[in-house]
Amino acid sequence: MQKVQLFITCLTEQFYPGVLKKMVGILEKLDVEPVFPENQTCCGQPFFNSGFQSEARKMASAWLKTFGRSDLPVVSPSGSCVDMVHHHYPELFSAGSAEHTLAVDLAGRTFELTDFLVNQLKVVDVGASYPHKVTYHASCHQLRGLGLKSEPKQLLRAVRGLELVDLPEEDVCCGFGGVFSVVYPEVSRSMMENKVKNIQRSGAEAVVACDAGCLMNIGGGLNKAGSPIKALHIIDILAEKGGDR
Amino acid sequence: MSETPSYIEFAEYSEHVPTNIPAAVQQATARFLGNRQLRIGEMPQWEELRQAASDIRLHTLLNLDSYLEKLEQQVTQAGGTVHWAEDAEAARQIVLGLARQHNVKTAVKVKSMATEEINLNHAFEQAGIEAIETDLGEFIIQLAGMGPSHIIVPAVHMKKEEIAQLFQEKLGVDAPPDPIKLTAIARTALREKFLNAEMGISGANFLVAETGTLVIVTNEGNGRMCTTLPDLHVAVVGIDKVVPDWESLTVLLKLLARSATGQKITTYTSFMTGPRRQEGESGPKEFHLVMLDNGRSKILQDPVGRDVLKCIRCGCCLNVCPVYKNVGGYAYGWFISGPIGAIFSPQVLGTEAARELPFASSLCGACVDVCPVKIPITQILLHLRRRVVEGDSIAPASAAPMVRSGAKLGALAFGVPWLYKLGTQLLPVLMAPLAKAGWIKALPAPANRWTRVRPFPAFAGGFRQWWHRRKK
Numbered sequence: 001m002q003k004v005q006l007f008i009t010c011l012t013e014q015f016y017p018g019v020l021k022k023m024v025g026i027l028e029k030l031d032v033e034p035v036f037p038e039n040q041t042c043c044g045q046p047f048f049n050s051g052f053q054s055e056a057r058k059m060a061s062a063w064l065k066t067f068g069r070s071d072l073p074v075v076s077p078s079g080s081c082v083d084m085v086h087h088h089y090p091e092l093f094s095a096g097s098a099e100h101t102l103a104v105d106l107a108g109r110t111f112e113l114t115d116f117l118v119n120q121l122k123v124v125d126v127g128a129s130y131p132h133k134v135t136y137h138a139s140c141h142q143l144r145g146l147g148l149k150s151e152p153k154q155l156l157r158a159v160r161g162l163e164l165v166d167l168p169e170e171d172v173c174c175g176f177g178g179v180f181s182v183v184y185p186e187v188s189r190s191m192m193e194n195k196v197k198n199i200q201r202s203g204a205e206a207v208v209a210c211d212a213g214c215l216m217n218i219g220g221g222l223n224k225a226g227s228p229i230k231a232l233h234i235i236d237i238l239a240e241k242g243g244d245r
Numbered sequence: 246m247s248e249t250p251s252y253i254e255f256a257e258y259s260e261h262v263p264t265n266i267p268a269a270v271q272q273a274t275a276r277f278l279g280n281r282q283l284r285i286g287e288m289p290q291w292e293e294l295r296q297a298a299s300d301i302r303l304h305t306l307l308n309l310d311s312y313l314e315k316l317e318q319q320v321t322q323a324g325g326t327v328h329w330a331e332d333a334e335a336a337r338q339i340v341l342g343l344a345r346q347h348n349v350k351t352a353v354k355v356k357s358m359a360t361e362e363i364n365l366n367h368a369f370e371q372a373g374i375e376a377i378e379t380d381l382g383e384f385i386i387q388l389a390g391m392g393p394s395h396i397i398v399p400a401v402h403m404k405k406e407e408i409a410q411l412f413q414e415k416l417g418v419d420a421p422p423d424p425i426k427l428t429a430i431a432r433t434a435l436r437e438k439f440l441n442a443e444m445g446i447s448g449a450n451f452l453v454a455e456t457g458t459l460v461i462v463t464n465e466g467n468g469r470m471c472t473t474l475p476d477l478h479v480a481v482v483g484i485d486k487v488v489p490d491w492e493s494l495t496v497l498l499k500l501l502a503r504s505a506t507g508q509k510i511t512t513y514t515s516f517m518t519g520p521r522r523q524e525g526e527s528g529p530k531e532f533h534l535v536m537l538d539n540g541r542s543k544i545l546q547d548p549v550g551r552d553v554l555k556c557i558r559c560g561c562c563l564n565v566c567p568v569y570k571n572v573g574g575y576a577y578g579w580f581i582s583g584p585i586g587a588i589f590s591p592q593v594l595g596t597e598a599a600r601e602l603p604f605a606s607s608l609c610g611a612c613v614d615v616c617p618v619k620i621p622i623t624q625i626l627l628h629l630r631r632r633v634v635e636g637d638s639i640a641p642a643s644a645a646p647m648v649r650s651g652a653k654l655g656a657l658a659f660g661v662p663w664l665y666k667l668g669t670q671l672l673p674v675l676m677a678p679l680a681k682a683g684w685i686k687a688l689p690a691p692a693n694r695w696t697r698v699r700p701f702p703a704f705a706g707g708f709r710q711w712w713h714r715r716k717k
Contacts, residue, residue, distance in 0.1 A: 010659070013669060013706065013708055015702040015703075015704065015705055016702075017706060017707045017711070020708045021711055024712075038709070041660070041662055042659040042665075044659075047652060048627070049627065049630070051627070051644070052631075052634055052635070053631045053635060054635065055652055055656040058660055059656070059660060062660065140610055144609070144611070144614060145610065172567050172609075172611070173567050173609035173611070175567070175607060177607025177608055178607075179604070181607075182691065182694040182695050183256070183694075184255075184568075184604070185694045185698050186260050187259050187605075188607075188698060189698040189699075190262075191568070191571060191607070192698065194571075216701070220684070220702065223684055223700055224698075224699045224700060
């Protein structure tokens with residue numbers, strides 16, 4: 001049986017543990033055995049993106065140590081954390097150093113979940129059923145960082161009963177941006193409200209994203225607007241077994 | 246007017262954006278982006294062109310000294326005079342000196358970002374010489390006493406009703422909010438100026454080194470008027486605007502209009518090589534080229550930051566930027582705004598004066614995808630954030646000590662696994678009194694900067710315990 005290391009990411013662990021439990025379920029159902037490296041904390045992205053490169057480098061070192069103990073691929077429910085590992089870890093260490101070599105190695109075997117399912121396991125139908133109208137928000141790092149444009153949609157289209165409707169401006173940032181959301185809250189607010197408006201316009205019952213950060217922001221925005229529309233992680237839907245509408 | 250700011254208050258401005266700005270900006274930029282999309286659809290080789298343009302620009306920057314020498318030779322040979330200005334003040338003095346020398350009372354100007362950068366209009370005003378902007382958008386913002394809020398559409402933030410009111414107030418004419426009629430009013434006001442001006446001032450979109458040719462693209466024809474009618478033509482151009490040859494120029498011209506307005510080509514593309522050779526030819530009697538450094542050679546020394554100088558000022562990064570579209574150009578505090586301004590201004594004004602700008606981005610990367618010369622904007626933003634926080638050989642760190650201590654604390658909490666795990670267990674319990682139905686409505690400062698916009702999700706945790714129970 002294939003094994004993978006779970007990279008659960010700090011935001012998902014703190015706020016969406018249900019998503020992680022469901023991810024374990026989905027992987028096991030597809031005959032993939034997850035292992036969980038216990039020493040993982042945060043990939044260092046918030047530090048890196050705020051300019052604290054020395055701190056980010058320390059966290060990257062720790063992450064590489066934690067996941068470098070095994071040769072297994074790494075799977076994660078967050079596009080932006082995987083983007084950090086893919087594109088910024090190798091930059092943090094000088095070429096030729098042992099850590100740089102390890103960073104490049106791990107960047108090559110760390111996958112965002114939808115990428116892992118569609119491109120590694122070659123699975124688009126995970127046997128889920130969710131008879132509702134759903135729209136998809138393309139998270140910035142998932143889309144532009146990792147280039148995962150169609151993978152989440154392929155998975156959603158294979159869900160029984162699910163009707164995927166277009167989100168106007170689906171690839172425009174929701175205004176989260178990590179520290180950006182608290183450094184410039186009013187700008188973040190305008191961007192978030194624009195996203196919420198578009199979600200409401202789509203007519204969907206739920207909006208799906210592949211990143212905890214976007215979900216905190218969009219979910220909070222929908223809550224504040226008093227909207228019944230749910231903000232869900234794609235894993236929430238891929239684990240659904242709902243009956244017919 | 247674009248006075249050189251001593252500190253850029255992006256945060257302060259972004260809290261009080263006039264509500265009409267995002268609406269006006271979004272309407273105009275959506276039109277440009279729609280047209281751009283159509284043009285790219287017609288160009289299967291678009292990505293190859295972008296790569297070629299990026300290579301040309303970088304090659305030029307890395308060999309800038311030799312291309313500038315070549316340019317000076319060619320301009321001089323064509324009968325022009327080249328001046329070198331180390332900073333804005335030097336450039337202003339050169340242009341003012343030429344104006345005084347020629348007894349200029351009125352100068353007409355082509356839209357130029359370089360003259361905005363050196364705040365030339367103000368210097369002329371102080372010297373008692375009239376300098377009139379002849380690009381419609383620039384004409385409008387000059388009347389309003391403002392600087393440009395967009396690279397190619399300086400008055401993008403204004404609706405036609407506001408412009409009509411401005412014309413009524415400043416020109417004393419009856420102005421209906423009708424674009425065609427407003428343009429006619431401006432045209433009438435400008436015609437007289439064109440005919441009487443003793444001096445034409447322009448910038449340049451490009452300078453072709455191999456022939457010493459100045460290239461200006463406009464949609465209004467005012468560029469040609471300003472540079473041929475008066476006997477004296479002075480161009481102020483950043484040293485980064487040079488291109489090696491005409492072959493390189495064709496690549497860049499293909500990308501410029503398509504990226505900017507979504508046009509295949511601008512209505513006018515003017516090529517000017519020196520002054521007129523003989524009476525009867527069109528063109529000025531004298532041509533002066535003021536090459537502006539103003540921090541650019543300093544930028545060139547930074548191997549990450551220097552890519553900002555590849556910019557061909559199409560403004561497309563502004564058009565796609567969700568931050569720019571919600572705050573408008575004035576939030577960026579200087580003549581250049583949007584993502585390109587956020588990476589240009591800190592490198593010229595310093596990471597102290599412009600330290601807020603590198604953070605004025607959600608790092609969404611939309612700008613990087615459209616940039617016709619492939620400037621790695623997010624990478625440079627991150628680089629500048631690091632310079633603000635950690636300092637470097639050019640400037641010490643300028644981030645507040647509190648922010649630094651906060652980050653150190655955070656790094657400790659995340660850096661020690663047992664501490665992190667303890668926090669994961671404690672937070673749901675400690676924060677429980679604040680949470681209701683999965684959301685925390687209000688958090689104390691500084692986290693209220695999140696909750697004043699939307700609630701914060703309740704801390705949940707519990708995955709590790711679940712994992713262990715399950716494995717038993």
